[in-house]
Amino acid sequence: MAGMPTVVKSPPALIPPAGPTPGGKLPLSCIDKTVGGFVYLIQVFPPSSLPAAHDDQGAAAAVAAMRSGFARALVPYYPVAGRLAPSGLEVDCTGEGVWFVEATASCELADVDGLECYPLLIPAELLLPRPPPGEKLDGIILMAQATRFTCGGFVVGITFSHAVFDGQGASRFLAAVGELARGLPAPSVAPVWDRHAIPYPPRPPPPQLTITTEFKFVTQVADISAASIERVKEEFKQAAASTGEGCSTFDAVTAIVFKCRALALAAALPDGAEVRIGFAAGTRHLLRGVLPTVDGYYGNCVYLACVRRTNRAARESALAELVGTVREEKEAIAAGFADWMRGVRRYEPPLDYSTAILSDWSRLGFDEVDYGFGVPGYIFPHNDLVNYVATLVYVRPPAPKRGGIRVVLRCMEEPHAAMFAAELAKFA
Numbered sequence: 001m002a003g004m005p006t007v008v009k010s011p012p013a014l015i016p017p018a019g020p021t022p023g024g025k026l027p028l029s030c031i032d033k034t035v036g037g038f039v040y041l042i043q044v045f046p047p048s049s050l051p052a053a054h055d056d057q058g059a060a061a062a063v064a065a066m067r068s069g070f071a072r073a074l075v076p077y078y079p080v081a082g083r084l085a086p087s088g089l090e091v092d093c094t095g096e097g098v099w100f101v102e103a104t105a106s107c108e109l110a111d112v113d114g115l116e117c118y119p120l121l122i123p124a125e126l127l128l129p130r131p132p133p134g135e136k137l138d139g140i141i142l143m144a145q146a147t148r149f150t151c152g153g154f155v156v157g158i159t160f161s162h163a164v165f166d167g168q169g170a171s172r173f174l175a176a177v178g179e180l181a182r183g184l185p186a187p188s189v190a191p192v193w194d195r196h197a198i199p200y201p202p203r204p205p206p207p208q209l210t211i212t213t214e215f216k217f218v219t220q221v222a223d224i225s226a227a228s229i230e231r232v233k234e235e236f237k238q239a240a241a242s243t244g245e246g247c248s249t250f251d252a253v254t255a256i257v258f259k260c261r262a263l264a265l266a267a268a269l270p271d272g273a274e275v276r277i278g279f280a281a282g283t284r285h286l287l288r289g290v291l292p293t294v295d296g297y298y299g300n301c302v303y304l305a306c307v308r309r310t311n312r313a314a315r316e317s318a319l320a321e322l323v324g325t326v327r328e329e330k331e332a333i334a335a336g337f338a339d340w341m342r343g344v345r346r347y348e349p350p351l352d353y354s355t356a357i358l359s360d361w362s363r364l365g366f367d368e369v370d371y372g373f374g375v376p377g378y379i380f381p382h383n384d385l386v387n388y389v390a391t392l393v394y395v396r397p398p399a400p401k402r403g404g405i406r407v408v409l410r411c412m413e414e415p416h417a418a419m420f421a422a423e424l425a426k427f428a
Helices: 056-073 109-115 167-181 226-239 249-264 311-316 319-331 333-341 414-425
Strands: 007-009 013-015 025-027 038-045 090-092 098-105 142-148 154-161 217-224 274-282 302-310 355-360 378-381 390-395 405-413
Touching: 013 056, 038 109, 038 167, 056 098, 056 142, 056 167, 109 378, 154 167, 217 249, 217 414, 226 249, 226 319, 249 274, 249 302, 249 311, 249 319, 249 355, 249 390, 249 405, 249 414, 274 311, 302 311, 302 319, 302 333, 319 333, 378 390, 378 405, 405 414
Parallel strands: 098 142, 274 355, 355 390
Antiparallel strands: 007 098, 013 098, 025 090, 038 154, 038 378, 142 154, 217 405, 274 302, 390 405
16 A cells, blocks of 8 residues: 555535434433543444445445435434534434435555554544534534445444443444344334433432543553453452352453553552542443333443552452452442432542543444444444543454453553553463
8 A cells, every 4th residue: 555545535414314203302311411522433344244335336335225224213213313402401302313424445444454453554533424514513412424445345433422322322323223224124122212210319419520630641452362361260260269259351351451550550659549440330220110111221321430459459469359359349339329329429539640441342232233234343442532531441352353352542641551561461
């Protein structure tokens, strides 16, 4: 490939709902109001999964079906076709639709390593949608872009409002788009809004995150192998032999990342300083009986749990012990969420350099969405615009590394990034 690849975008076009939809305004839930901003998702579809889209006619038909899927999905998901009200407290069901961009890249996916390596060989901004000039971003709920590569592969970039969707909810919406694009008569799971069903606490709950500082984070990627995960699971199983407990992949990987980050910060923090990993725990199961149905609910159902130890303890503890710490925090989620919903102020991790916030995308379903040309070979977040909080995101690694976990990291500044990478490499 000669020179930097280019991406040519069509002007953004609105996709309105395919049929009539209700108007009016719908309130956000008390949980929705504690989060905000946009989430950026990139889905990579290799050409091997696109047998019908290798020529211009097939590619055009694939994108047309995808557009139809969005239009049809916006009928049952009609609030997504609206706009966030200026107050940020409700959705105005205007029926305008979602912005959609068609684009073509000047290279094959192989020329940019399938977008699997960092730094990316094609800027992520070129693969994500933007509204037309003059359109305000504040009220937008979702946008999409489909970029065709010369090999026949596609990259789909999605931008969605975190105030309207959590990760599971956004994945469920995109799955519905795919089902309808493939000709199904209706989504397999009917969506519900029902934000009003989540009761407001006696006094408003505190925001889960308070922004205090801006950092200069480095974007990194680390692969934790299946063998390393199984080794940590076995170490914990042996340590807990008297109880017969086991641990999950999440527990093992979080213990690894927690210890490696503490080792990388050894010179930056005193031994007694607290280090933390907060993680967004799903709470749909805790809202059964509160929501009419949890399966089709696509609003925020999350609670911020937090693993914390002193810097020295995190460095010196065995991984099996740190797995136990993660499991203890998970077991406390139900009580913590109940307190939070009652407006009881619990521990809130400060968003300083000692805290990293983790999201687990490996089981949300973003890598199972099929718009009609197969499932993605790889998906990942674009977090390069987030500099106020250290972030970790778990995703399924691209083949042939399946079975392990890939961690997309934006949680270290330059002085400590190399040490963090070296520690994580021991588990590759």
